[in-house]
Amino acid sequence: MDLRALTTFEAILRLGSFQKAAEELQFAPSTVTLQIQRLEADLGVSLFVRDGKRMVASEAGRWLYQEASGLLKKIGSMRQTISDFGTGNGGAIRFAAIEPIASQTIATIVADFCKLRPQVQLSMEISGSKSIAERVRSGELDFGLCASPSVNLMLEFEPLIEEKLGVLMRTDHPMAKKTCFEVNDLAGLTILLKEQTCIYREISEKILSQSGQNPFFGMEVGSFSVIRQMVKAGLGIGIIPMYKSLELENTLVIRPFVDIDPTVAIGLVYKDSNTLGRASLLLMNALRDLRTTEQLQQCSTSHPENAKCASPAAQSADHA
Template sequence: MDLRALKTFETCVRLGHFLKAAEELQYAPSTVTLQIQRLEADLGVSLFVRDGKRMIVTEAGRWLHQEASALLKSVGAIRQNVTDIAEGDNGSVCFAAIEPVASQQLATVIAGFCKTRPKVEVTMEVGGSRSIAERVQAGELDFGVCSAPPTKLALEFEPLVEERLGVMLSTNHPLADREHIMASDLAGQTVLVKEPTCIYRKLWESAIDGVGRNQFSCMEVGSFFVIQQMVNAEFGIGIVPIYSGLEQEGLVIRPMADLNPVVEVGIAYKNINFLGKAAVLLMDAIRGIR
């Protein structure tokens, strides 16, 4: 069945007159008549019977009108949704980001994006750089915010920010009043670090390589929030990215003077042409954190 013929039929029944239907649809009256005749021929039934000057809808026509009305509404919704998806106002986006970039820089960006495009279904996951890059390459994620992925994954990478590591201290710690921390200051300290797969742990390990790590003890902690709480409880010092948002009352973060642990964090994706419009627009919004 031709959707245009169904639309013409629905309009004729709703308005109760072929001529009024022709005016609303901006068709010639002969076009309306021809479309109804073709629809009747296609179905093999009469949809109207003439009663003088009036056209009366048959029982089959009344049933078809109910079904056609529902179908045309569904088609209209499909057209609108497709248009919205093409314009980035509908659809879905699934991406992942590393901490603390996710909470410290992206949370407000994502909230703003979702407010302006409420019909877009956004899924934001938090994970490690390596797993994020691998999932982007596998097509499980539209894109990721992480450190530069391995070359073998053949992903595009756009640098956003440089992350620099610092030392988180309780304000009661003897080193808290210093502007910078030296590697030698770590001697005898309990240093709280992330798990080995974390890019910040790897950055820390490369920075202190050859410095004499046997001068201090390391404790592995899988969460920056837990490191924050342990430092606040005056147990050890934390190795964390330098973010003012990680500093709460009673804590400070100091840069390291003789070490320069820096890593680039950016957007990793496979092919921009394979992404939906909503994903592209969200990436544009994230680029604003530069």
């Protein structure tokens, strides 16, 4: 069944005449007549009967009109949806990000993206780097924002930002008077650590191992938000990424390490950009702006006194 002929037939019934249909479709009247003749020949039935000087729909024609109207609306909707896929104004995005960058930095970017493209169906999950990378590899996620994945997964990784870890504590903590920390200062303190599978836990353990001793008591907590609340309640200290927004005026502060530089690269992880939808590519481009904008405000750049935090070796070099 020729779609153009069906469109012409629907227009004739809707507008009430061959002539009006020809005008709307910008066809010659002879073209409209020819299309209806071909449609009737294809179906083997007359769609119009003569009523005096007028042509009116036959019983078969009236039934076809009802069906054709719904079908053509559906086809129009399909065309618009496919077009939206191509422009990035439609489709679906499935991605995941780690904390705290998800809440502290990219939430606003994602919200602005969704406001600009309300027809896009977006699913944003919060998970760990290892899980995100594995799910990107399996195709469950279009892309992820996390630490560098294992080379065995054969995924693309684009570093966007570098997070520095510091020590979160109450402002009335005895160590809060120090502008910066040394690893040995952690000895004997109650330290709140992320779960074993977290990249930040791995880095924290490296920090602690460098002290050459293990006289501390560590507690495993699976959420930076919970760590923050527990520190606020007076339970120990936390080793966390240095975001200014995680501090709390007159209550919580983050101090950098002076004798080590604990950092982790966070970036986009994906399998093959050629297989991603236009909407996913546009959101990834928006996230890439993290490399060149001031949207990421880390605590280390927010404390002027941090410039004074230098290791004894570095200070000696300055004096030399």
